[in-house]
Amino acid sequence: MNAYSESRPEFDFIDWIKKQVTLRPEVKLGIGDDAAILSHQPNREWVTAIDVITEGVHFTSETPPELIGRKALAINLSDIAAMAADPVAVFLGIVLPKSCGRAYAEQLYAGIFEMANEYELSIAGGDTNSWSGPLVLNVTVMGTVEQGKAILRSGANAGDWIFVTGPLGGSLASGRHLTFEPKLKEAKILAQHFHITSMLDLSDGLASDARHIASQSGVGMIVDTQSLPIHTDVNPDLPEAERVQHAMSDGEDFELLLTVSPEEGERLLSEGIQLGVAVTKIGECTEEVGMKLQSGDALIDWPRGGWEHEV
Amino acid sequence: MNAYSESRPEFDFIDWIKKQVTLRPEVKLGIGDDAAILSHQPNREWVTAIDVITEGVHFTSETPPELIGRKALAINLSDIAAMAADPVAVFLGIVLPKSCGRAYAEQLYAGIFEMANEYELSIAGGDTNSWSGPLVLNVTVMGTVEQGKAILRSGANAGDWIFVTGPLGGSLASGRHLTFEPKLKEAKILAQHFHITSMLDLSDGLASDARHIASQSGVGMIVDTQSLPIHTDVNPDLPEAERVQHAMSDGEDFELLLTVSPEEGERLLSEGIQLGVAVTKIGECTEEVGMKLQSGDALIDWPRGGWEHEV
Numbered sequence: 001m002n003a004y005s006e007s008r009p010e011f012d013f014i015d016w017i018k019k020q021v022t023l024r025p026e027v028k029l030g031i032g033d034d035a036a037i038l039s040h041q042p043n044r045e046w047v048t049a050i051d052v053i054t055e056g057v058h059f060t061s062e063t064p065p066e067l068i069g070r071k072a073l074a075i076n077l078s079d080i081a082a083m084a085a086d087p088v089a090v091f092l093g094i095v096l097p098k099s100c101g102r103a104y105a106e107q108l109y110a111g112i113f114e115m116a117n118e119y120e121l122s123i124a125g126g127d128t129n130s131w132s133g134p135l136v137l138n139v140t141v142m143g144t145v146e147q148g149k150a151i152l153r154s155g156a157n158a159g160d161w162i163f164v165t166g167p168l169g170g171s172l173a174s175g176r177h178l179t180f181e182p183k184l185k186e187a188k189i190l191a192q193h194f195h196i197t198s199m200l201d202l203s204d205g206l207a208s209d210a211r212h213i214a215s216q217s218g219v220g221m222i223v224d225t226q227s228l229p230i231h232t233d234v235n236p237d238l239p240e241a242e243r244v245q246h247a248m249s250d251g252e253d254f255e256l257l258l259t260v261s262p263e264e265g266e267r268l269l270s271e272g273i274q275l276g277v278a279v280t281k282i283g284e285c286t287e288e289v290g291m292k293l294q295s296g297d298a299l300i301d302w303p304r305g306g307w308e309h310e311v
Numbered sequence: 312m313n314a315y316s317e318s319r320p321e322f323d324f325i326d327w328i329k330k331q332v333t334l335r336p337e338v339k340l341g342i343g344d345d346a347a348i349l350s351h352q353p354n355r356e357w358v359t360a361i362d363v364i365t366e367g368v369h370f371t372s373e374t375p376p377e378l379i380g381r382k383a384l385a386i387n388l389s390d391i392a393a394m395a396a397d398p399v400a401v402f403l404g405i406v407l408p409k410s411c412g413r414a415y416a417e418q419l420y421a422g423i424f425e426m427a428n429e430y431e432l433s434i435a436g437g438d439t440n441s442w443s444g445p446l447v448l449n450v451t452v453m454g455t456v457e458q459g460k461a462i463l464r465s466g467a468n469a470g471d472w473i474f475v476t477g478p479l480g481g482s483l484a485s486g487r488h489l490t491f492e493p494k495l496k497e498a499k500i501l502a503q504h505f506h507i508t509s510m511l512d513l514s515d516g517l518a519s520d521a522r523h524i525a526s527q528s529g530v531g532m533i534v535d536t537q538s539l540p541i542h543t544d545v546n547p548d549l550p551e552a553e554r555v556q557h558a559m560s561d562g563e564d565f566e567l568l569l570t571v572s573p574e575e576g577e578r579l580l581s582e583g584i585q586l587g588v589a590v591t592k593i594g595e596c597t598e599e600v601g602m603k604l605q606s607g608d609a610l611i612d613w614p615r616g617g618w619e620h621e622v
Contacts, residue, residue, distance in 0.1 A: 028356065032527065033464050034393035034511055035360035035454070040351050045339065049346035050451060052404040052438045082345035093363040093404060093449035127363045127449075138404035138438075138449035140361060143346070153344050200345055216343065 013105065017123065020113045026088045026144070027122045036124040038089060044144040049079035055134035059178070065104050067178040069111030072137035075203065077119060077182035078254045082201040083152075084191035085145035087119055087184070092126035093138035100135070108137075119184060151191060151258075156198040156217035158287035161265035163279040166255040168206060169247035170233025177252035186277045187256060193275055194268050199258040205251035206282075207302070211291060213259065220290045222299070223248075223283035244295075259285055324416065328434065331424045337399045337455070338433045347435040349400060355455040360390035366445035370489070376415050378489040380422030383448035386514065388430060388493035389565045393512040394463075395502035396456035398430055398495070403437035404449035411446070419448075430495060462502060462569075467509040467528035469598035472576035474590040477566040479517060480558035481544025488563035497588045498567060504586055505579050510569040516562035517593075518613070522602060524570065531601045533610070534559075534594035555606075570596055 018031050029037035038046070053075070055061060059068045073090060080087045092112065096105055105128075116123055121141070165186050171177045183201070190196055198213045206223070214221050225244045231253075234246045258279075260268055265281065272279050283294070291302030329342050340348035349357070364386070366372060370379045384401060391398045403423065407416055416439075427434055432452070476497050482488045494512070501507055509524045517534070525532050536555045542564075545557040569590075571579055576592065583590050594605070602613030 029461070029463065032523075034390040035358040035396070035461075037394075037456075037461050038357040038359065040356055040458075045351055046349040046357060046453075047346040048349065048400070048402060048436060048451075048453065050402040050404050050436055050438050052406055052440050052447075052449065054406055054440060054442045054444065054447075056444070057440065057442050079345040083348075085346070089359070091359060091361040091451055093361050093451075095363055095365055095447055125359060125361055127361050129363050129365060129368065131365045131368050131445075133365065133367070133444045133447075134442075136363075136365075136406055136444075136447050136449075138363065138447075140359075140402055140404075140451040142357075142359065142453075145348075147351075150340070150346075150348055152340065212343075 013102070013128065016106070017109060021123045022117070024088055024120065024122045027124045030122060030124045031126065036089065038142065041144055043147050045147050047080060047083045047085045047143050047145055047150060048140060049076050050138070050140045051075045051079065052136065052138045054136050063178065065107035066111035068135070068137065069108040070115050071178050072139045073112050073115045074180060074182050075254065076139045076141040077184060078201040078203070080141055080143040081182050081184040081187040082199050082256060083145060083150045084187045084199065085143040085150060087121045087141050087143040089122050089124035089142045090116055091124060091140040092128070094126065094128045095133070095136040096128065096130045097135055098130045098132055149191065151196050151199040153198050153200050153213050154216040156213050156219050156259040156285050157261070158219050158285055159262060160197055160259040160285040161262055161281050162221060162223065162283040162285065163258050163260065163268065163281055164202070164229065164255050165277065165279055167229040167231035168202065168253045168255060169231045169243070169250045171250055171252040174233035176233055180254045182254060183256050189275050189277050190258065193271070194260055194264050197259045197261065199256055202253040202255050202257050203251060205249045205253070206257065207248040209257060213257065214291060217285070218289070220286035220288045220292070221283055222286055222292045222294050225293055225295045227280065227282050229280045324413070324439065328420060332434045333428065335399055335431065335433045338435045341433060341435045342437065347400065349453065352455055354458050356458050358391060358394045358396045358454050358456055358461060359451060360387050361449070361451045362386045362390065363447065363449045365447050374489065376418035377422035379446070379448065380419040381426050382489050383450045384423050384426045385491060385493050386565065387450045387452040388495060389512040389514070391452055391454040392493050392495040392498040393510050393567060394456060394461045395498045395510065396454040396461060398432045398452050398454040400433050400435035400453045401427055402435060402451040403439070405437065405439045406444070406447040407439065407441045408446055409441045409443055460502065462507050462510040464509050464511050464524050465527040467524050467530050467570040467596050468572070469530050469596055470573060471508055471570040471596040472573055472592050473532060473534065473594040473596065474569050474571070474579065474592055475513070475540065475566050476588065476590055478540040478542035479513065479564045479566060480542045480554070480561045482561055482563040485544035487544055491565045493565060494567050500586050500588050501569065504582070505571055505575050508570045508572065510567055513564040513566050513568050514562060516560045516564070517568065518559040520568060524568065525602060529600070531597035531599045531603065532594055533597055533603045533605050536604055536606045538591065538593050540591045
C-alpha cells in the first residue's frame with residue numbers, strides 16, 4: 001500500500017521545477033494540472049516534435065548531466081528549426097535511475113532550463129519517474145509557425161540546389177553533439193528571405209537524411225564530395241575518402257539541409273552571409289530518381305545498401 | 312561508421328506504422344517530417360498531457376505487449392478527460408529492448424492503434440529507439456477544448472460536494488489498470504450539463520490526488536469513508552478499514568474526482584444517471600484547510616504523513 005506525504009520528494013522536486021519556469025503568454029496553464037493549456041495565436045499553427053535519448057546510445061553514464069539535459073532539448077529545437085518554426089513549450093518525460101540522487105536530477109534539469117531560457121520557451125509539463133534502469137529522456141517540443149509557412153521535406157524540385165548550414169562529421173567523437181546550438185535563428189532568416197523548397201535537420205547523417213528529402217519530394221540527388229564542408233573535428237590526417245565518409249555518415253551534426261531553386265541559390269550564396277547565414281552548396285536535385293556521389297569526374301551510385309565503409 | 316540502407320528495419324517499421332494511422336483534419340501533417348503540424352480550430356485551445364510508463368513499475372515483462380501499449384495511451388487519455396477536452400493527436404516516444412523483436416513491437420503498437428482508433432485520434436509523430444535496457448513508453452497526447460472551458464484543479468470552493476465516477480481500489484492487483492476505459496465520454500457529459508468547479512483523474516490514489524485539488528483550490532476536504540465506493544477487485548473478506556485503505560491508496564483507478572456546488576450536486580445525483588454518468592458523493596470541501604476522514608461519528612486527520620497503513 002502506498003504511503004503518501006505532502007512532503008513526498010517527488011512533489012518537492014516538482015515545486016523546485018516550477019520555480020525555474022518562466023511562462024510565455026501562449027502557455028495559459030503550465031505544470032501542475034492534468035494537462036497544459038496552450039492558447040491559440042492568430043494566423044499561426046502548432047508544430048510538435050518528439051525525441052527520445054537514452055543512456056548508452058545518445059550519451060554515456062560519464063556524460064555530465066547538464067549536457068544530457070541540454071542535448072535532449074537541443075535536438076528537439078533542431079527539429080523545430082527545420083520547420084522554420086518558433087519553439088514555445090517543452091514537455092519532459094524523464095526516467096531517472098534510482099541511484100542517481102537529487103543533485104544529479106537537478107543538474108540534468110539545470111541543463112534543460114538553461115537552454116529553455118536561452119531560447120525563451122516554457123517548461124509546460126512533464127512526468128518524472130525513477131526506476132532501476134538507466135536514464136531516459138523524452139522531450140516533446142511544441143512551437144508555432146505562420147499558417148502555411150512551415151518548410152517540409154517534400155517540396156524539393158529537380159534542378160534545385162542543395163545546401164548545408166555548416167561543416168559535417170566527427171560530432172559524436174568530439175562531443176559536439178552535446179554542445180551544438182540548434183539552428184533556430186538561421187532557419188528563420190532563411191525562411192524569411194529566401195524561398196526554401198525543402199529542409200530538415202541532419203541527425204542521422206547526410207547519407208541517411210538526404211534520402212528523406214529525395215524520396216518525399218520524388219527527386220534524385222547528386223552530392224559533390226569535393227564541396228562537402230568537413231568539420232575540423234574529423235581527423236585531417238585521414239585519407240580524403242575516409243574524411244568524406246565521416247562527414248556523410250557520422251551523424252548528429254544538427255546542421256540544416258535545404259534546397260532552393262538555382263535562382264534563389266545564387267542569391268543565397270551572395271546575400272546569405274550578410275544576413276547572418278553561411279551556407280555551402282553541396283549538390284543538386286535531379287529529375288532521375290536515385291542518389292549519386294560526384295567525386296571529381298567520377299559519378300558513382302550512392303550504394304543501395306547505403307553509405308558503406310570502403311576501407 | 313553508420314551503414315545506411317533504404318531498407319533499414321527502422322524505416323520499414325515507420326512505414327508499417329504510417330499505414331495504420333488515420334489522420335484527423337486537425338492533423339495537417341503527421342508522421343514523416345521533422346515535426347507534425349496541427350491546424351487551429353476556431354474558438355478552441357490545445358491541451359497537452361504527457362505520461363511515461365516503464366517496465367517493472369507500471370507493467371512487468373510478462374504483461375502482454377498489446378495491453379502495455381493500450382495503457383500508455385489510456386492513462387494520457389484519462390488526463391485529457393480530466394480537462395473535459397477531446398483528444399486529437401498522439402506522439403509516441405518508445406524505447407524497445409533490443410531483444411524484443413519486431414513481432415513484439417508490432418503487438419505493442421497494435422494496442423496503441425486499437426485505442427487510438429476507438430477514440431478517433433491520430434498518431435501524429437514519434438521516435439522509436441532500441442537499447443539494451445527494459446521497455447519505456449512515453450506518450451504525449453494533444454487535444455482541444457472550447458476556449459476557457461477546460462476544467463482545472465484549482466476551482467473548488469468551500470462547501471462544494473466531492474464526487475467520484477466509479478469504484479476505487481485493487482486496480483493494480485486485478486490488472487484493471489491495463490484494461491480500463493478512460494472517462495472521456497463521462498467528462499464531456501459532466502462538463503456539458505453541470506458546472507464542475509474542479510476535476511482530475513485518480514492515478515496515484517484518492518489519498519494522494521485529492522490533495523492536489525485541495526491545495527490548488529485553497530480548501531480543505533472531509534471524505535466520508537463509509538460512502539466511498541470500493542471496487543469488487545478489493546477483497547471483500549478484509550476488515551472494512553483495510554478495504555477503505557485500498558480504495559484510497561492503491562492508485563491507478565483512473566476514475567474522475569470532481570467538485571460541484573451543493574445545488575449542482577443535488578442535480579447531478581438526480582440527473583446524472585439518465586445522462587449516462589453514475590457518480591458517488593464521497594465528501595465535501597471545507598473552508599478550513601486540511602484533509603479529514605469521517606468514519607461514522609469519528610472525524611480524524613488524514614495523517615500528515617499521508618494515508619498510512621494502520622494494520
